[in-house]
Structure formats: C-alpha cells, structure tokens
Amino acid sequence: MTARPLNGIRVVDMSSFVAGPTAGRVLAELGAEVIRVDPISGAVDGNRWPVTDDGASLYWAGLNQAKKSVTVDLRSEAGRRFVTDLVADSGILLENAAHAPWLDNTVLTRHRPDLIHLHVEGHADGTPAVDYTVNAEVGLPLMTGAPSSDTPVNHVLPAWDLLTGLYAALGLVTALRRRDQTGQGSYLQLALGDVALSAVASMGWVAEADRSGAARGRQGNALFGSYGADFPTADGRAVMIVGLTTGQWRALVDVTGTADIFSALERHRGLDLSVEADRYAARDAITAVLQPWFAARSLAQLEAEFDGTRVLWSAYRTLAEVAADIRCREGDGVVQEVVQPGIGTMLTSRSPLRWSGVYTDATAAPVSGAHTRDVATAAGLDSRTIDDLVESGVLGEAEAK
Known part of the structure; x- marks a missing residue:
C-alpha cells in the first residue's frame, strides 16, 4: 500500500x-x-x-x-x-x-x-x-x-x-x-x-463486585467462568490449555482419551461439562484428571498429539524464544x-x-x-x-x- x-x-x-x-x-x-x-x-x-x-x-x-x-x-x-x-x-x-x-x-x-x-x-x-x-x-x-x-x-x-x-x-x-x-x-x-x-x-467486573459485595477470589492461571489451566510437561516445559467452547472441550477430551472418566464425573456431580459454567465449577477435578496425561509427555509429543485438532493451547515461552522464532521466520x-x-x-x-x-x-x-x-x-x-x-x-x- x-x-x-x-x-x-x-x-x-x-x-x-x-x-x-x-x-x-x-x-x-x-x-x-x-x-x-x-x-x-x-x-x-x-x-x-x-x-x-x-x-x-x-x-x-x-x-x-x-x-x-x-x-x-x-x-x-x-x-x-x-x-x-x-x-x-x-x-x-x-x-x-x-x-x-x-x-x-x-x-x-x-x-x-x-x-x-x-x-x-x-x-x-x-x-x-x-x-x-x-x-x-x-x-x-x-x-x-x-x-x-x-x-x-x-x-x-x-x-x-x-x-x-x-x-x-x-x-x-x-x-x-x-x-x-x-x-x-x-x-x-x-x-x-x-x-x-x-x-x-465494560467486562461486567464492577457490576459483579457491586452485586456480590465481595472481591472475586484469585484464580491462579485458571480461566474465570470456563475451563483453562496450565500443565507442566515431562521435559520441564509448561503449556496453557483452554476449553472455551464446546468444540474445544470435546477435542481436548478426545485427544487425551478421558471421555469415560469425565462421563463418570458428570454423573457423580450432576454436571454437564459441555456447559462452560459446569466446566468452571469442576475445574480442579478436571485438572487433576488431565495432569498425569500432560506430565507423561514432552512438549514435542504434545505438539504432535495436538496437530490438526481443535485443541486450543500454547506453550509458555520466554521472550528470547519469541525473538529467536521471529528471526527464523525472516520478518x-x-x-x-x-x-x-x-x-x-x-x-x-x-x-x-x-x-x-x-x-x-x-x-x-x-x-x-x-x-x-x-x-x-x-x-x-x-x-x-x-x-x-x-x-x-x-x-x-x-x-x-
């Protein structure tokens, strides 16, 4: 232009x-x-x-x-x-x-x-x-x-x-x-x-505090109101996983092979994990189920497992890694x-x-x-x-x- x-x-x-x-x-x-x-x-x-x-x-x-x-x-x-x-x-x-x-x-x-x-x-x-x-x-x-x-x-x-x-x-x-x-x-x-x-x-946070009369608690790296968590990998790296939509959640369940476990969790707690609010309510249990799967795989293995799927994820990187990647892509x-x-x-x-x-x-x-x-x-x-x-x-x- x-x-x-x-x-x-x-x-x-x-x-x-x-x-x-x-x-x-x-x-x-x-x-x-x-x-x-x-x-x-x-x-x-x-x-x-x-x-x-x-x-x-x-x-x-x-x-x-x-x-x-x-x-x-x-x-x-x-x-x-x-x-x-x-x-x-x-x-x-x-x-x-x-x-x-x-x-x-x-x-x-x-x-x-x-x-x-x-x-x-x-x-x-x-x-x-x-x-x-x-x-x-x-x-x-x-x-x-x-x-x-x-x-x-x-x-x-x-x-x-x-x-x-x-x-x-x-x-x-x-x-x-x-x-x-x-x-x-x-x-x-x-x-x-x-x-x-x-x-x-504009995101409703002030209204939320005004209605509840209390501050929202700390969530760590969890995604408020839906499902998102960080996981360490077998080679000492870490990844962020987000199941914001139903499609993303189902893709995560399919790739990790945890459908039966989560079906049992839904029956036990009366939840429907295709619903964002229910995924949020069960976030700690979901993370506990998924953690061993991530801990058994290296970052390279995760990249291979997630390639071509709808899983929403990213590896945690340093800015030095970001700069090196930019150099590799030739501007x-x-x-x-x-x-x-x-x-x-x-x-x-x-x-x-x-x-x-x-x-x-x-x-x-x-x-x-x-x-x-x-x-x-x-x-x-x-x-x-x-x-x-x-x-x-x-x-x-x-x-x-």
Missing part, C-alpha cells in the same frame, strides 16, 4: 512515556506526519529501559518510530512561540504536559480556532497516575496470582497505557472526521484512570527488522493492521532534533532565521556524525 489513509495529516506530539507516544506511533503508521517536540536537552523518556549495552533506549526507539523530531528550548518565549506557531500550522496537538499554561487549549485556539487538541492525563481531576498505580486502584493485582497468596501481583505489561494510546489515536481521528464535516475543532481529555476503570466495568509477521540510528539493526513492531492482507513496513525512530531545520523551513522560516534560532539555543539540531 503506497498511500496510507492519514497521508497529508500533520500532528504535533508533545507527549512522553507510553500512552501518548503510542498514539503518535499509531497515527504515524497510518501515514500521518507526526512531529515529536522535545527539549533540547533530550526527551524526558529518552533513556528509559530496556537499553542497549551502550545505553541507547530500545524503548524510545520502539515507541517513536516513523516520527520526526524537533528540539526546542521550551522555557524560552521564542521557543514557545515557535511551538505555538507549529501547532497552529499543523492543526492537531497530542500532549500530556501537566500544568503548562502556554499549552492551555484556550490559549492555543486563539491561534487556530479549529484546533484538534488531545490532552492525556492521569486522573480526570488532574491528579497524577501511571499504569502501575491505576492498576492497583482498579483491583487487578489482588485478583492476580496464586489462590494461596495474599500479596498483590502486578503484571509487567503497561496495559492501561497502551489502551489509552489507542483511545487517544481513535479520538484524534474521530475529531479530524468531525472537523472535516463541520469545520469545528475539538478539545479532548483522556485520563488513564478512566480508561482502566472503563475497561474493567514475515508483525515484527520487522529496521536499521535504527544509534543502535543498528533491531526488531520492532509494524502496524498489526493488514491492508488487503499486507502489513505496512516499519520505519526507524528519528535521532533527537533530526528534523528541526526541515520542519522550521516547512513552517515558513528562512535559513537565516533558523540559523539565528539555532545559534541562540532556541532550536536544537541533531549532532553531526
């Missing part, structure tokens, strides 16, 4: 950490010209882990691919005026700057009345929050982990940040559609805490190798959206300040003015290599 749907759209990205940069990356993948604006000293999240042995941030490179980079002295009046003019010219701003009066929407819309402005924040009342604190607030760490444990268990994926980034991208595209239809701009506010609570409530999936300045070759994601079955290629993240001169020129500044702004420290440029 040569022409991407957001070609011709320019977005000024003044966000940091995960949520905002994710939104900017998604828009860039869809063809928008996303201009990241950072202080001359460097992005506040420019050194976040994971990093290479030389200290280059793999995190930053992954979240900011396909963008342009401009560095500005954001504390100077001249620098702020440059950014304000850039925002007015671009017409779309994405930011998570806390307590920055010069970026207030009422100030910016004086320069661009139809501005589309999305502000990412921690909580709707303006108080700060990050993924880990929000996750604690909505109760998930006390629902996660072994049933015998009373210690909170945080997950390592910043799920609420990533989901907030996707909501932000959707909000900006929707506001762009509205502006195309009506000529009106939009000021959107998106709180990480709202995204998390909305997601939990035919959603992860692709790019040449990243300051790092060299690295694996990174491309958009998971496939257009007529085809992925769009990933693009490296910019060197900080690499596009300052180009963006300033496109904004109407002449070479002498740009030189003066660079020499005075208002604008920054990438160091020559």
Whole structure:
C-alpha cells in the first residue's frame, strides 16, 4: 500500500512515556506526519529501559518510530512561540504536559480556532497516575496470582497505557472526521484512570463486585467462568490449555482419551461439562484428571498429539524464544527488522493492521532534533532565521556524525 489513509495529516506530539507516544506511533503508521517536540536537552523518556549495552533506549526507539523530531528550548518565549506557531500550522496537538499554561487549549485556539487538541492525563481531576498505580486502584493485582497468596501481583505489561494510546489515536481521528464535516475543532481529555476503570466495568467486573459485595477470589492461571489451566510437561516445559467452547472441550477430551472418566464425573456431580459454567465449577477435578496425561509427555509429543485438532493451547515461552522464532521466520509477521540510528539493526513492531492482507513496513525512530531545520523551513522560516534560532539555543539540531 503506497498511500496510507492519514497521508497529508500533520500532528504535533508533545507527549512522553507510553500512552501518548503510542498514539503518535499509531497515527504515524497510518501515514500521518507526526512531529515529536522535545527539549533540547533530550526527551524526558529518552533513556528509559530496556537499553542497549551502550545505553541507547530500545524503548524510545520502539515507541517513536516513523516520527520526526524537533528540539526546542521550551522555557524560552521564542521557543514557545515557535511551538505555538507549529501547532497552529499543523492543526492537531497530542500532549500530556501537566500544568503548562502556554499549552492551555484556550490559549492555543486563539491561534487556530479549529484546533484538534488531545490532552492525556492521569486522573480526570488532574491528579497524577501511571499504569502501575491505576492498576492497583482498579483491583487487578489482588485478583492476580496464586489462590494461596495474599500479596498483590502486578503484571509487567503497561496495559492501561497502551489502551489509552489507542483511545487517544481513535479520538484524534474521530475529531479530524468531525472537523472535516463541520469545520469545528475539538478539545479532548483522556485520563488513564478512566480508561482502566472503563475497561474493567465494560467486562461486567464492577457490576459483579457491586452485586456480590465481595472481591472475586484469585484464580491462579485458571480461566474465570470456563475451563483453562496450565500443565507442566515431562521435559520441564509448561503449556496453557483452554476449553472455551464446546468444540474445544470435546477435542481436548478426545485427544487425551478421558471421555469415560469425565462421563463418570458428570454423573457423580450432576454436571454437564459441555456447559462452560459446569466446566468452571469442576475445574480442579478436571485438572487433576488431565495432569498425569500432560506430565507423561514432552512438549514435542504434545505438539504432535495436538496437530490438526481443535485443541486450543500454547506453550509458555520466554521472550528470547519469541525473538529467536521471529528471526527464523525472516520478518514475515508483525515484527520487522529496521536499521535504527544509534543502535543498528533491531526488531520492532509494524502496524498489526493488514491492508488487503499486507502489513505496512516499519520505519526507524528519528535521532533527537533530526528534523528541526526541515520542519522550521516547512513552517515558513528562512535559513537565516533558523540559523539565528539555532545559534541562540532556541532550536536544537541533531549532532553531526
């Protein structure tokens, strides 16, 4: 696909950490010209882990691919005026700057009345929050982990940040559609805490707790409301098995040869294991029946047994194994190798959206300040003015290599 749907759209990205940069990356993948604006000293999240042995941030490179980079002295009046003019010219701003009066929407819309402005924040009342604190607030760490444990268990994926980034991208595209239809701009506010609570409530979990008056107990790796469990294998590996649908459950029973045992269990307990709720009620007994079958087989044997069946399963893998598998597949999936300045070759994601079955290629993240001169020129500044702004420290440029 040569022409991407957001070609011709320019977005000024003044966000940091995960949520905002994710939104900017998604828009860039869809063809928008996303201009990241950072202080001359460097992005506040420019050194976040994971990093290479030389200290280059793999995190930053992954979240900011396909963008342009401009560095500005954001504390100077001249620098702020440059950014304000850039925002007015671009017409779309994405930011998570806390307590920055010069970026207030009422100030910016004086320069661009139809501005589309999305502000990412921690909580709707303006108080700060990050993924880990929000996750604690909505109760998930006390629902996660072994049933015998009373210690909170945080997950390592910043799920609420990533989901907030996707909501932000959707909000900006929707506001762009509205502006195309009506000529009106939009000021959107998106709180990480709202995204998390909305997601939990949308699955009925808040209603469940409200009705029962009690927290749901820990399930370990069990699948709530259906059947799912993890099993160790004979060669020290582990697999996750899910019997979500009747067809998946029956396939599991057929492959493991346990039909007679489960028929007896159904008669003894008055259950019908073709029903999700009954499989959930009998989950411990089901796992006890299946465990010896898995424990007697290696992972390779399980792969052979399950091949061509409807059994829903997967082996537990380390990320190192995932990366090695990607290398073996020569970049035919959603992860692709790019040449990243300051790092060299690295694996990174491309958009998971496939257009007529085809992925769009990933693009490296910019060197900080690499596009300052180009963006300033496109904004109407002449070479002498740009030189003066660079020499005075208002604008920054990438160091020559």
